[in-house]
Every structure is written in C-alpha cells, then in structure tokens.
Amino acid sequence: MDTQSYDIAVIGLGPGGEMVAGRLAREGVSVLAVDHRLVGGECPYWGCIPSKMMVRAAGALAEARYVPRLAGRTGDIVPDWGPVADRIRDEATDDWDDTAAVDRLVKSGAAFVRGTGRIRGPHEIEVDEQIYRVGRGIVVNTGTTPLIPPIEGIADVDAWTNHDLVEARELPASMVILGGGTIGCEFGQALARFGVTVAIVEAGPRLLAHEEPEASDRLRDVFDAEGIEVRLGAAATKVTERDGHVELSFEDGTTVTGERLLVAVGRRVDPSAVGLDRVGVDPTAQRVPVDDRCRVTDQVWAVGDITGKGAFTHVSMYQAAIVVRDVLEQDGPAADYRAVPRVTFTDPEIGAVGLTEAQAREQGIEVRTGTVPIAETSRGFVHGPGGEGVLKVVSDADRSVLVGATAMGPAGGEVLGALSVAVHAEVPLEVLRSMIFAYPTFHRGIETALGGLD
Numbered sequence: 001m002d003t004q005s006y007d008i009a010v011i012g013l014g015p016g017g018e019m020v021a022g023r024l025a026r027e028g029v030s031v032l033a034v035d036h037r038l039v040g041g042e043c044p045y046w047g048c049i050p051s052k053m054m055v056r057a058a059g060a061l062a063e064a065r066y067v068p069r070l071a072g073r074t075g076d077i078v079p080d081w082g083p084v085a086d087r088i089r090d091e092a093t094d095d096w097d098d099t100a101a102v103d104r105l106v107k108s109g110a111a112f113v114r115g116t117g118r119i120r121g122p123h124e125i126e127v128d129e130q131i132y133r134v135g136r137g138i139v140v141n142t143g144t145t146p147l148i149p150p151i152e153g154i155a156d157v158d159a160w161t162n163h164d165l166v167e168a169r170e171l172p173a174s175m176v177i178l179g180g181g182t183i184g185c186e187f188g189q190a191l192a193r194f195g196v197t198v199a200i201v202e203a204g205p206r207l208l209a210h211e212e213p214e215a216s217d218r219l220r221d222v223f224d225a226e227g228i229e230v231r232l233g234a235a236a237t238k239v240t241e242r243d244g245h246v247e248l249s250f251e252d253g254t255t256v257t258g259e260r261l262l263v264a265v266g267r268r269v270d271p272s273a274v275g276l277d278r279v280g281v282d283p284t285a286q287r288v289p290v291d292d293r294c295r296v297t298d299q300v301w302a303v304g305d306i307t308g309k310g311a312f313t314h315v316s317m318y319q320a321a322i323v324v325r326d327v328l329e330q331d332g333p334a335a336d337y338r339a340v341p342r343v344t345f346t347d348p349e350i351g352a353v354g355l356t357e358a359q360a361r362e363q364g365i366e367v368r369t370g371t372v373p374i375a376e377t378s379r380g381f382v383h384g385p386g387g388e389g390v391l392k393v394v395s396d397a398d399r400s401v402l403v404g405a406t407a408m409g410p411a412g413g414e415v416l417g418a419l420s421v422a423v424h425a426e427v428p429l430e431v432l433r434s435m436i437f438a439y440p441t442f443h444r445g446i447e448t449a450l451g452g453l454d
C-alpha cells in the first residue's frame, strides 16, 4: 500500500479543525483533513445552530403569548414543530449534508478524507487502515460524545441525545431530560414552549451548576412559571420502559415518566480513540492537557472541547487561530482563558464571563460583588413580562478590576459583550465607572452593579 505524505494532518473537523485545515492550506501548507462524520462538526449539524433555531422559534411563541398583556388581542397561537424541523433540515444542515463545507475545504487546497483517523506516532496517522506520513505535525479536533450515565437499565431504553432531538420531525408529548446544565435547560424550555410536558432531572442542588446561584435560582423560577417540572438533588437509580414510556426511579421511591428520555448530563472525551495515548496522553483523561500554544507534545496540537478550556465553538476557533500561527511560526499572543465568555440561550439568556464569585474566592482573590435585579432597572421595568434577570459583577478589590460577570436577562448574551471587554482588558474600575451608559438599555444596569462593589 502506498504511504502518502503531508505536512500537517488534521483529525476531526469541528469548527477549530476545519479552520486550521483551511487556513494552513491557503498558506500553501500541504494538509490532510480527516473526519468520519460531517465537516464542521457538532456545532452546525447537531449543536449551536439547530438548537438556537429551536430557541428562536420558542421565543417567538413566548413573545406572542405576551401580546394580551402588552398589545391587544391575538388569534389562537398553535405551536407547530414543522417549521422548526424544516429550518433545521433545509437552512441549518442542508439535510445533514456537508458538500458545501467539503468543497470549501478542498478549494482551499486541503486533501479531504472521510474516515476515522488515529495517531500512530508523532509523524504517522492511519485512516481506516491507510497510513499517512506527516512531516510537521498532527492537529486533533475530535470533540466529545454525549455521556451516558451508568444508571441501571439505561442501555435498554431508546434514550435520545442531542442528535435525535435535532433530527426529530415530530415532538413527543412528554420528555424527561436528564441533566440541568446548559443543553438540558435550553432544550427543556424550548420544548415546553412547544407544548411538550417537560421534567428536568438534575442530581446537583441547582440548575446550571457552573453559573452564579442568583442566575440558577431565577431560571428555576422562570421554569416553574412556565410549567417545567424541575427535580433538583435527584439522582436517578433505575430506568425502565413501561407502556411505551420511559420511567426514571429515584432513591426516595418516587418516579418520573415521559414518552421520551433525553440524556444531557455532559460530554465524554476519549483520548485513546484517536490514538492520543500514543503520544503520552492518559487514555482515561477527560481533558487533553495542552500548553498555551495548544501543543500536546512538540508536534501534536489539540483544539476544541477535548482540551477542557471551555466547550464552545468560539474557544475551538480561538485555539485554531493559535495553532495556525504556531505551525506557521508567526508571532502572536499565547492562549489566555481568563475571559472566556459563555451564554446559556434560555429565555432570559444567561451570559457570563471569567470567574464566578465562588471561583474567585477559591483562588484567594479579595472579592467584592455588585448585583442588580433587571426588574429594578428602568429597561427591565419597561420590558415587563419576560424581563427576569440579574446583573452581577465580581471584582478583585486589590487590583480594582473585574474578574467575572454575569448578565442574565433579555439579550443577556449581548450585554455580555461590554463585560467581556472589561474582564479581558482588565479595564480599571474607575474607568468603567466614568463611562456613560445609554438610558434606558439593559447594559446600563452594569453601572448600577458597579456601584454595589463598594
């Protein structure tokens, strides 16, 4: 069998891998790009884009339901999943066909192979038994897979993951969602707004464990008001199929039942599946250690969710730009994760950046916080229904800068922009306080929250 040679092999073409492969190829580097599914990865086909189309549609329903309170009368609003499923199939995913992305990649000069790639050593990979030599190195962007928790009986039921839900043409009448993290909350609220009876089961003490408790508690209230059952501190012990329904049992003898079970408890990294163990990575590691140039070893780089620096498309692409520079030996800033922004696209949105108060305290920072409920701001008052939220800023009192912030509220992910600049650039608090914040915007709440830091 011929052994072909390339400068760089990119295994896994999520947002970061696709970007590395395309950019390096355009720079004249010979690139082999490998993916066993679709070029672009989880985000465009089963993640960010289709889920945000669901959220957008569900938001339209919610807004329409406010009309009687705010603007008069409507006819009956009858939710229909059809337009959402159509948009996802036709506009977002091209019926889960990546021809356009493959063409773009090949046009940039990269060679594309559809198959499962595996590292054999720093200079050699195999793709479905074909061996390729790589002169300059290997970039791994293989992402994660849904974690299926070890609950008795779970393997015997037809549990859905994000893939099944995103591809669904019709919704079940009821859905039990295992996991109250970002994905569980976004999907749960969207489905409930389409008339699905939703129960979210979370083993921890609150929704969105990684966010500020003020945001978690408010989201819980919103979910209660929208009729979503939230079970916290509920560790399921058994899953059973009964009369076409899935039943979850808990230690206290209670159960919850739904036509479908959606598993959203987290994502799993498998370093040995791509052969990272061959270059020294612990095969059981749940994050692949990388340095500030995203290097795993001298000639192996990793980008994206597997690095554990934030499972977001923007982190994957940020790291991709660093790898491109490193391969091309160009100067540029090293990776800096102090101000990774994140948004939970529930309604209201929860945008956050940097450290939460608890994380800042754990780091020994001299913490001050300022908090303002959105309802107490002029814009929140004007907004009325759907305007729940909170703005919270976390400062390092010794350095007089923000180290973290949360913007929960309508357009919370957009308000986050200003807060991200403040945390990223370490804008001195006195400068932030001297700004003029437009009245009456949601971001003007930042001024009030800053006032609470003293």
Ligand SMILES: Cc1cc2nc3c(=O)[nH]c(=O)nc-3n(C[C@H](O)[C@H](O)[C@H](O)COP(=O)(O)OP(=O)(O)OC[C@H]3O[C@@H](n4cnc5c(N)ncnc54)[C@H](O)[C@@H]3O)c2cc1C
Pocket (backbone or CB within 6 Å): 011, 012, 013, 014, 015, 016, 017, 034, 035, 036, 037, 038, 039, 040, 041, 042, 043, 046, 047, 048, 049, 051, 052, 115, 116, 117, 118, 141, 142, 143, 144, 162, 183, 273, 274, 303, 304, 305, 306, 310, 311, 312, 313, 314, 316, 345
């Ligand atoms: C429901 C959902 C909603 C989300 N919403 C958002 C959001 O709103 N905003 C946001 O920033 N992020 C969101 N994310 C996360 C986002 O999808 C990921 O962070 C993003 O896709 C980046 O992942 P990645 O670069 O690690 O690679 P991935 O997108 O996971 O892609 C990895 C690729 O590697 C391929 N692959 C794996 N192993 C091999 C192998 N051995 N050989 C060849 N190919 C292989 C896979 O086929 C896949 O194409 C969401 C995720 C989910 C599941």
